[in-house]
Amino acid sequence: MFNFNIDFSGEFFAFFSLAICAIVGAVLAINFTKVVHIVMSLAFTFVALAGLYILLNAEFVAFVQVLLYVGAVTILMIFGIMMTKHDGEGQEPARPLLETLAAIGCICLFGILFFAIRNADFPTEVAPLPDDNTRAIGLELFSRYAVPFELISVLLTVAFIGAVALAKREEDPQ
Amino acid sequence: MTMLASYLTLAAVLFCVGLYGVLTKRNAIVVLLCIELMLNAVNLNLIAFSKYGVTPSLTGQIFSLFTMTVAAAEAAVGMAVLIVWYRNRATVNVDEFDELRG
Amino acid sequence: MLDNVPILSLITFAPLVGSLIVLLLPGQRSQWLRITAIAFTVIPLALTLWLFAAYEPSVGGAAYTEHETWLTIPLNKELLQGFESSQLRFDYHLTVDGISMPLVILTGIVSTMAALATVHIRKRWKTFYVLFLLLLTGIYGVFLSRDLVLFFIFFEVTLIPMFFLIGIWGYYGREKAATRFLVYNGLGSAAMLLSFLLLIATLGLSATDSQVIFSGNYDVLLANLTDPQAMANLTADQAGAAEFLLNDNMRWGAFVLLMIAFGIKVPIFPFHTWMLRVHTEAPPSIVMIHSGILLKMGVYGLIRFGAFLFPEQLHDWSTIIAILGVINILYGAIIACVQREFKLVLAYSSISHMGIVLLGIASLEEVGLQGAIYQSVSHGLISALLFLIVGSLYERTQTTQLDELGGLAKSMPFMSGILLVGGLASLGLPGLSGFVGEFLSFLGLFGSMKWITAIGVLGVLFAAIYVLRSILSITYGRTPEAFENMKDARFIEALPMIALAALIVLLGVYPSILTDLMQNGFNGLLEQLHTRVGG
């Protein structure tokens, strides 16, 4: 079943290098112990993913990815790190049972996924996507996906209000 | 192996790595980040399908945009919660979240 | 005379009304509460006796039926083929016939006596009487209702008041006993419900042109059972008709579930341990109800649903049931012989006596079945009487340990005498009611299973042993000093004792008073059995 019938095209080469980056970033993140390192390596993965999106003709999404993840989420996390103390850093207590079981679970899950992916029978020809990626997305968003779009605005508002409400310090009642 | 399968496999790898991170990392912030990684894997899936799927469409990309937004909101709220907790307990280690148990 | 009076509903719900009235009375006036409660146990008793007087066995229960549609619940309409919709129908259906009649009367009598015996209750009268009356509604409902779901609901209704009555007014281990009671009986009810629903979904089927109706009405079930062809015709032209029908496996499943459900209530070995605790922990007046009536709900269920709905299965299993009966008899009796606590003696003796009932049921002969009912009624009266006395004794002596008691005949000759009467009735002395039930049950089974019956008869010997051993060690022997100056029964205590003892004698001397009631009760069953099993 492991018949990797790989067509070494240019796209594949690009994919392969970006994929390596993404995986390396992710795996490093898992192995690092210092939080900042972890954040940075994950940011690296996010960027690699943005590259993959471009490969997949999703330029707008790639742009948003960089903006949102590298720009917003990572920064948010770094703020978080700065606001909290990390005394115990670098000395993760060994939880061998948890880690072993987690590894087994994840590997099994991956096995199942991989098996299903290998078994799937995908069409080979690829229909072209609209050229003007951004515009097409915009049109769809405001027509067919208008309801979720509106909802997501509510969601963001709520998240914003909520985050503020939670994070702000209450003044002393007196 | 088609390109699609490669993308999907990559996404699966990232998803599982993210999951492993969620399960094992001690620092709460890292746990939140690993969730983001899982969501990113999903996004990769969606975008790959959007190009190579049965009926290629922009839907996948749009879906991933929603996902990202949601993920960001979730990260923000998660962070806020974490900060509140940190104020009370002065730690961000997940294994010290054990006041509620039994 | 009774044609236009919904007498069955009156009987069933009079206690409920009483319960509500008690709820509205001021809680400090214990006397008012007691009188009201007793009044509302007497009302159904009076109605029952009226019913008894007007009952004609030849008509069966047909004269006293109340039947209304209670609930119709729309089920499916989309995927049915050939019908537009289906619905689930539960009826409000009360009927009394020769089989339930004796038990209804028993309920009336024992509940009244138990209400009189509540003088021992020393706290929270109001709650007590509210629950007590609620319990009675459940019991009457069980014996009268002829819709499976209605029956189940009444059956469950008895559980909750019992939980409280044991749990609040019981002795030391009351909470555990109450919970054990609830869960154990709950499991029985669960098995019953599953079986009932299985029956409703298959046997309860009837149809109009456009609608399939799943009914819980006992009559519908019985009709479908006796005439399976009609049901087959009903579903013959429908695709997947087999889905509707009750196949053999389902039949057995439903039957076994019913056996378990009612077996727990009866209780059949090895499902009996819960009732030991109830016997020892519950307050005496409640044990009177429990041992006197509630156990009989199991017997009633076994006959009404086990024997009448599944005569073939029961016939196939009759040897097993008979063996279980014998196990009950001997197991209960032998253990009763070595108990040191009087209430446990009585508890195990109940197990033993219920074994005799099983023998009667296993016979599938009219004699045996009537014997089973007779034995139920008789045991109801006897155990009510014995626990009544236990209550009065405990109130005075503060113990029911056989080793600590003794010589009470000296200070309490009356109660000792009545206790002896009850004990003798319990060991099956002719001339008292216990004998008739035992004899008829043995007689019924002996025709088909001689050896098993003969072994079962041994129980009579052990009964003599445990009854005499325990009663003599209470009443005979030297009187401990502490008991020398105790007062005999007060009038209020003596009244129910005398009444119960008199009834026990009456039933022992003149059994026709009950058997005539049951005369036509089993015709249908036996006919069915003979046509289907072939003899």
Added chain:
Amino acid sequence: MSTSFAEYAWLVPVFPLAAFAILTAMGKGARKTGPWIGIIGTLASLVLSLCIAFERMTDNADDYSKSIEWLQVGSLKLSAGFEVTNLTSLMLVVVTLVSFLVNVYSQGYMRDDDRISTFFAYVALFTSSMLGLVLSDNLLTFYIFWELVGVCSFLLVGFWYHKPEAKAAAKKAFIVTRIGDLGLLIALLLLFWYMPDHALDFTTIHNVFSTPGGVISVGITTLIALLIFVGAVGKSGQFPLHTWLPDAMEGPTPISALIHAATMVAAGVFLVARTFPIFEASDAAMTTVAVIGAFTAIFAASIGLAQNDIKRILAYSTVSQLGYMMLALGVGSVSAAMFHLFTHAFFKALLFLGAGSVIHGAHTQDIREMGGLGKTMKITAWTFGIGALALSGIPPFAGFWSKDAILAAALDKNGILFAVGAIAAFFTALYMARLYFLVFAGKPKQDGHAHESPSVMTVPLIVLAILSVVAGFVDTPFKGWLGEWLTGEAPEHHGSGIVMVVSVAVGLLGIYIGWLVYVKGTVRRDAVSSRAPALVRTLERKYYIDELYDLLIVKPLRSFGKALQAFDDYIVDGVVRLAGYSTSALGRLNSRLQSGQVQTYALTALIGIVILALAIAGRRFW
């Protein structure tokens, strides 16, 4: 005669029942009037019984029976009724007469007892039940009264409830006889299902079993007969169920006379006589009855030799005499059995009442503590002597004739049975002589407290003594009519001279030896006990039967009960508890899982879904 007394026979048990009802209703208030109510009740019965009996003797009337439907179940009918035959009318007279005399006697004997009215109530109830038993026309009714007399016996044995011995004896009496009752009950069930039309009345039983090659197979017949006999064994104190009867002497002495000598214990004999056709239809059953009867006769008599309690000696004598009756039945002579029953009722009642009088006077029951009472208690001594002679079978007293009839019947059947009977007769004479000489002869051993009983007690003694003398003449080998009257067959008296000679000889020999030992002192009293102490001890301890039963039956049963109790507690209930515990263990496991570690939670979930997917989907792909 348009109506006969027999039609009113049902009234015979009703009188005492009414007396019982009145006495119960009056409660403790009837100390004075109570005895009279009892006496009047039994007197009425006695009168009516006598009328019935005389009517039957003179008219030779047909049996009269009448029954009502007691209970109908479907097509099966159970009836209750009464039947007057010669046999029953004889029994009616015996029962009512003894009962009446005992009532009279008790008025004196029980005078000082607090619960005298209760006593009379019980006696009345007993009399009523016993009469009901006698009158029953079918086996079910018979069984009902059979049990009732058992209960009355139990009540009266345990009358002095505060005495632990009385309590134990009452319990034993009831339970041991119940073993027999079980046999009867099963026999009843068997009969019900095997008899044509489920008939249980004695007439039909008689007809069915008398028909040769009848409808019921020999095996079943034997089984039924033996089961009935088990009932009789229990009630009549035959070996091996005899142990209760001597213990039952804990009851008041009049009760011993009435129930445990004259009437109730004879019910077993009466039962066998009543259902005799069943036994006749089975040789095995007959042999069993004869053997058990003979064995009991000699066995009990031998025990009687070594007892010291006056009432116990009489009790063993009763057992022994009942054995004679059974022997008679077993060898096929109903008339002899009933004749002995008849005479025995009088002289044994006499002996017991006499013993009661002795106890009343001497305040002890141990014969070794008595002596010389003959001087102070003349009437008692004389009447007791008559009774003893009757029992010993000395002519012309009643016992001689009836015992003679039995021995003759036995010899006719089997020499061994006869020999056993004769030896038993010797033992009987010996222990009676011992008893009589120790109690009435010799020097007084007490400080002259003994005094004669009041006339209310002695009059019954005299009446009974007269009866003990004359009763035997109703059926002598020379001129007898009782046998024919009872059985309706011509008397076949095998009364050979040998039997008479032997029986008189052993009787006299016994008395003579007794005289030698206990009066003359020629033979030392410990002559036997010093040479064979084991034998004597065995006799004193009644062959260790009680101990044996305790060891073989009671103890194992108790241990078995305890074991079952443990089984119930730890296995049956244990499974229930285990179910409860395992459910809560699952709950605890869940609590352990909720460790507070969110990552463990997620891990649990992950493992859960992986397992679910592998398990369910895996079925398809692998």
Added chain:
Amino acid sequence: MEHLQTLTWTDAWYLAPEVTLSIATIVLALLDLVLPRRINRDIIGWLTLAGLLASAVFVVWLMFDFKDLEGAAQVHTLVGGSYRIDDFGNLLKLVFIGASAFIVFSSLGTVRDEEIPIKGEFYYLLLPAVLGAMVMSSSGDLITLFVGLELLSITSYILVAARKNASQSSEAAFKYVVTGGVASAFILYGMSFLYGVIGSTNLADIMSGMQGAMESSEALIYVSLFLMTAGFAAKLALAPFHVWASDVYQGAPTPVTAFLAVVAKGAAFAMLYRIFFMFMTYFTLNTDGVMKHDVFLALAVLSAAAMIVGTAGALRQRNVKRLLALSGVANAGILLIPLALDLTRLHSSVFSEFIYYLIAYAVMNIGAFSVLTIVARSAGNETISGFAGLYHRAPWTAAGMTILLCSLAGLPVTGGFFGKLFILFATVQTKTYWLAAILLVTTVVSYAVYFSFIRQMYLRSGEVDSGLRLSWPAAVSIWLCVAGTLVLGFLPKPILEWIDKLFELPFDMLVS
């Protein structure tokens, strides 16, 4: 671009309930900012209630509006099916709004400033949460469903953390964030595969494209279903995905716990039914293959596990909120049963079984939580012993609680009883006897759980002797819940007939 449908003003009418809630959220947020601190934030609570009721009025109005139209036009779909106004959604919306309204109402007057410093937010943030729940019950598109789910989830995270000064609250919230996030990721991952093999996120398209997808990549559909199952199981707290629930329920403020137990769970069910019922119907109508049975079986196993674990866990639990969480686990298992059963000719009343029990569950749970709030306050802790002697202190409240507990235990004659009865009847009709047996046995074991309260209330005497202070809204809502429970028990007929009349399986549930 000819296919582009856009949102019109007419469509906005149909969105009136949702729009109302959105506007109310914004307005109240602004109001909360503007209002001076000294003004009691209860006013926000009342206004929240008003917003909810207004929304409910619109829902009802829409339902009746449809009734005027004949036949199939009962369903209105917006912009190509991404949003659907049908009776499935409407009925569930009513349940969600009603439940939330009860929760808000009963917490008015019992929520204290020192406990929840962000009281204003606490009230009005319930509105977007309900909005999310409504969206989940009412959309025909995976994206919309997902956004609704996240709207509900994220709002819930905030609400759980509302007791800012209590570390328990934020701990619970963090646990909820982590499990909720992972669950969302799983659901999303499953959705992505579904999208991939069919090419659309629209449920109707998915239904029609299933045939082809099944042929080409059955395994992926499998994986997708299992990933979604896992995600939903975690959201619903089905065993063994339930472990978070106890912690979160315990840490959250009690009204929020009630909200999570009822509305969040109900909404997750709504979404699960929306997606999975489609599969079920598809499998039933088009295949008789293994996959159908596998999916049914997986759900049935989850349901059984939930019932067993929930009940057994609750048996040992002394903390009432944790106990109710575990009871919620068991009840989630029960609510899943209708879906897990075969869809056969005899059994297609999946929805009425589900919603009837959901209503009963909502009513009894909210009632129980309301009582708990008061009792816990008076006792000072949330353990079961706080109920000790309640009968002596507040007999009526104890009586009400008893009825609620009977309903939870499934004893007649209560809503819980009939709810379980119908579900049980369905299991019997489809001959899934093992599941019926588990349902029954766990129900009986749960007697022990719920009667342990009753034991405390009636059989023990408590340490506190003073009466119970009951704010009138709490009292009213408790008694409304009790009344509701009894009405559901005594009059199931009109309710079920109404549901039956409204609900048409092909239109309201199957997306076409």
